Amino acid sequence: GAVVSQHPSRVICKSGTSVKIECRSLDFQATTMFWYRQFPKQSLMLMATSNEGSKATYEQGVEKDKFLINHASLTLSTLTVTSAHPEDSSFYICSAPGQRYEQYFGPGTRLTVT
Amino acid sequence: AQSVAQPEDQVNVAEGNPLTVKCTYSVSGNPYLFWYVQYPNRGLQFLLKYITGDNLVKGSYGFEAEFNKSQTSFHLKKPSALVSDSALYFCGGGTDKLIFGTGTRLQVFP
Numbered sequence: 001g002a003v004v005s006q007h008p009s010r011v012i013c014k015s016g017t018s019v020k021i022e023c024r025s026l027d028f029q030a031t032t033m034f035w036y037r038q039f040p041k042q043s044l045m046l047m048a049t050s051n052e053g054s055k056a057t058y059e060q061g062v063e064k065d066k067f068l069i070n071h072a073s074l075t076l077s078t079l080t081v082t083s084a085h086p087e088d089s090s091f092y093i094c095s096a097p098g099q100r101y102e103q104y105f106g107p108g109t110r111l112t113v114t
Numbered sequence: 115a116q117s118v119a120q121p122e123d124q125v126n127v128a129e130g131n132p133l134t135v136k137c138t139y140s141v142s143g144n145p146y147l148f149w150y151v152q153y154p155n156r157g158l159q160f161l162l163k164y165i166t167g168d169n170l171v172k173g174s175y176g177f178e179a180e181f182n183k184s185q186t187s188f189h190l191k192k193p194s195a196l197v198s199d200s201a202l203y204f205c206g207g208g209t210d211k212l213i214f215g216t217g218t219r220l221q222v223f224p
Binding site for chain 1: 146148150155156157158159160163165204209210211212213214216217
């Protein structure tokens with residue numbers, strides 16, 4: 001099946017710095033990718049839709065200047081957490097749509113802000 | 115607005131017993147519904163989906179789900195649980211983007 005990768009799998013950064021997370025579709029092209037954030041108590045929240053060649057679409061309540069999304073090619077979307085704070089610590093997961101409405105998910109990135 | 119609800123945070127079941135993980139939905143138009151499973155520190159894996167057709171959908175690892183329009187439900191089921199089924203299960207709905215429920219942790223005891 002289709003594979004989506006994320007890099008890095010884990011990252012620790014200091015408060016105030018920025019962190020970039022990459023999401024790649026390895027064997028298919030994705031004009032759209034999705035970014036999710038998973039909170040400690042399980043819930044999976046859709047943050048934004050990444051669109052190749054155009055601006056990302058953010059869900060209500062998600063700060064677009066805080067979470068910068070770039071979809072530079074048909075196989076790569078990046079999420080940059082700017083001026084990270086401890087409350088940004090979370091598990092970030094990306095996905096790309098496949099055939100027949102299925103989504104292919106990346107393995108996730110654990111971000112810890114100290 | 116579209117929403118998916120999973121009313122149980124956790125479901126406990128003994129190995130060999132049948133299991134049910136509940137999901138209800140609220141969508142306009144025809145619902146596209148999905149179940150995904152997540153193992154620790156991993157992304158989500160597709161289990162099954164309902165788009166149209168038979169209300170009983172069969173998926174991976176022996177799981178199945180029944181679409182019930184009158185009850186707006188899409189409960190996940192398995193006739194005989196395995197310890198290895200212990201994981202986090204998400205019900206989702208949508209076409210161009212997926213909205214998930216809050217997840218249900220399934221714990222299967224030996």
